[in-house]
Amino acid sequence: xxxxxxxxxxxxxxxxxxxxxxxxxxxxxxxxxxxxxxxxxxxxxxxxxxxxxxxxxxxxxxxxxxxxxxxxxxxxxxxxxxxxxxxxxxxxxxxxxxxxxxxxxxxxxxxxxxxxxxxxxxxxxxxxxxxxxxxxxxxxxxxxxxxxxxxxxxxxxxxxxxxxxxxxxxxxxxxxxxxxxxxxxxxxxxxxxxx
Amino acid sequence: xxxxxxxxxxxxxxxxxxxxxxxxxxxxxxxxxxxxxxxxxxxxxxxxxxxxxxxxxxxxxxxxxxxxxxxxxxxxxxxxxxxxxxxxxxxxxxxxxxxxxxxxxxxxxxxxxxxxxxxxxxxxxxxxxxxxxxxxxxxxxxxxxxxxxxxxxxxxxxxxxxxxxxxxxxxxxxxxxxxxxxxxxxxxxxxxxxxxxxxxxxxxxxxxxxxxxxxxxxxxxxxxxxxxxxxxxxxxxxxxxxxxxxxxxxxxxxxxxxxxxxxxxxxxxxxxxxxxxxxxxxxxxxxxxxxxxxxxxxxxxxxxxxxxxxxxxxxxxx
Numbered sequence: 338x339x340x341x342x343x344x345x346x347x348x349x350x351x352x353x354x355x356x357x358x359x360x361x362x363x364x365x366x367x368x369x370x371x372x373x374x375x376x377x378x379x380x381x382x383x384x385x386x387x388x389x390x391x392x393x394x395x396x397x398x399x400x401x402x403x404x405x406x407x408x409x410x411x412x413x414x415x416x417x418x419x420x421x422x423x424x425x426x427x428x429x430x431x432x433x434x435x436x437x438x439x440x441x442x443x444x445x446x447x448x449x450x451x452x453x454x455x456x457x458x459x460x461x462x463x464x465x466x467x468x469x470x471x472x473x474x475x476x477x478x479x480x481x482x483x484x485x486x487x488x489x490x491x492x493x494x495x496x497x498x499x500x501x502x503x504x505x506x507x508x509x510x511x512x513x514x515x516x517x518x519x520x521x522x523x524x525x526x527x528x529x530x531x532x
Numbered sequence: 533x534x535x536x537x538x539x540x541x542x543x544x545x546x547x548x549x550x551x552x553x554x555x556x557x558x559x560x561x562x563x564x565x566x567x568x569x570x571x572x573x574x575x576x577x578x579x580x581x582x583x584x585x586x587x588x589x590x591x592x593x594x595x596x597x598x599x600x601x602x603x604x605x606x607x608x609x610x611x612x613x614x615x616x617x618x619x620x621x622x623x624x625x626x627x628x629x630x631x632x633x634x635x636x637x638x639x640x641x642x643x644x645x646x647x648x649x650x651x652x653x654x655x656x657x658x659x660x661x662x663x664x665x666x667x668x669x670x671x672x673x674x675x676x677x678x679x680x681x682x683x684x685x686x687x688x689x690x691x692x693x694x695x696x697x698x699x700x701x702x703x704x705x706x707x708x709x710x711x712x713x714x715x716x717x718x719x720x721x722x723x724x725x726x727x728x729x730x731x732x733x734x735x736x737x738x739x740x741x742x743x744x745x746x747x748x749x750x751x752x753x754x755x756x757x758x759x760x761x762x763x764x765x766x767x768x769x770x771x772x773x774x775x776x777x778x779x780x781x782x783x784x785x786x787x788x789x790x791x792x793x794x795x796x797x798x799x800x801x802x803x804x805x806x807x808x809x810x811x812x813x814x815x816x817x818x819x820x821x822x823x824x825x826x827x828x829x830x831x832x833x834x835x836x837x838x839x840x841x842x843x844x845x846x847x848x849x850x
Contacts, residue, residue, distance in 0.1 A: 359745035431745025454722015
């Protein structure tokens with residue numbers, strides 16, 4: 338069940354600096370850089386880093402730590418995304434964008450970058466942390482967040498959705514299709530697959 | 533239906549733009565409309581000169597929606613293999629010639645947020661079809677034309693119909709006064725750069741842009757290779773045993789065609805890769821923009837439309 342033979346899923350590689358870039362902006366979904374997302378020899382000081390701390394406490398605008406790292410914390414993802422849109426609108430050619438975090442976070446970033454005219458050659462993504470999926474119900478177009486099971490109930494229309502390995506970069510989500518469309522009520526047991 | 537050539541056209545108009553530049557307008561011989569070209573497209577013009585047949589690529593300078601006329605601009609080059617001399621000296625209004633269906637190896641990038649156009653001299657030609665297309669789309673662009681002081685008024689006149697309110701700049705004071713790196717460094721994210729002109733200018737644009745962090749996918753260059761001729765050599769076709777003499781002012785592809793051999797080809801400018809042949813013996817002087825540096829070094833392939841043998845003989849797996 339876990340390998341559905343769909344080959345279009347994005348592949349990720351540990352982050353390393355693209356030496357061709359002139360300026361490097363690194364977006365982290367959590368409060369700190371996850372070691373699993375970094376290639377050997379990764380040098381954080383070469384990057385301007387934005388993090389998401391998920392805290393309401395008043396945050397400093399920017400911290401420069403002892404290693405010379407420039408880190409700007411955001412209270413939540415949405416705040417970081419808005420700042421990113423504004424930043425990219427003012428940027429010049431030569432920027433490289435890096436992101437690490439869950440798959441929905443990575444592809445939300447990619448979508449903002451694409452809208453700003455960045456190509457895939459200018460963006461690097463590394464998955465880290467939870468493998469939970471964002472699922473797009475193809476019947477009612479509702480997104481379900483944090484899905485860890487093979488089948489889940491759509492929050493929009495109540496359908497039992499089978500979570501396909503078919504990933505949409507545009508929606509930053511996996512496709513969910515009604516599992517009992519042929520035989521109503523014949524819903525297999527949900528398996529925990531995407532923790 | 534996919535159109536295929538050749539298309540007979542009548543020379544509708546010839547305009548002398550400068551001592552070395554002429555604009556030719558072609559109209560379909562039998563009336564009707566020519567195929568719709570895209571911005572940046574070129575046509576292969578069949579030239580018959582002193583018993584030789586050449587097919588030279590020229591960018592269309594007419595706007596893409598112009599289907600009743602195609603226009604090209606040709607510079608008369610002193611070291612010409614005969615193509616530009618033939619067009620400048622032997623072709624008259626009313627003559628009938630053959631052209632191919634337009635091809636495009638230099639298209640506009642549809643996702644670009646801004647287009648930066650940099651041309652040198654007669655390299656302006658593909659950009660003359662870009663500008664009206666970009667204006668029609670409401671796309672943001674910036675054009676820099678480098679040329680000699682003498683020719684600046686010629687290019688000013690060519691661009692004048694499009695220039696009002698646009699970022700169009702003519703630089704007639706030479707390369708030294710042109711701040712290429714400064715222009716590339718201040719472009720907004722999502723800009724694509726296009727360059728056409730002398731090889732040194734195109735190389736400078738590519739090198740400077742890459743050094744400033746532009747990804748390869750956003751750097752575009754028009755490429756018509758270098759078919760300027762060279763030392764004569766012999767090509768041996770291993771499969772058929774045919775031997776073909778290539779004259780000093782002829783390309784390998786033209787020599788094959790002169791023997792009635794239907795060699796594969798498309799752009800005839802060393803850009804598209806269609807004509808690639810395997811080399812079994814002999815050394816190649818590569819003049820194309822298709823093969824990678826590693827492929828060129830391997831000496832295993834040749835692009836017959838532009839490249840020549842450096843040895844007296846080359847054996848091809850053909």
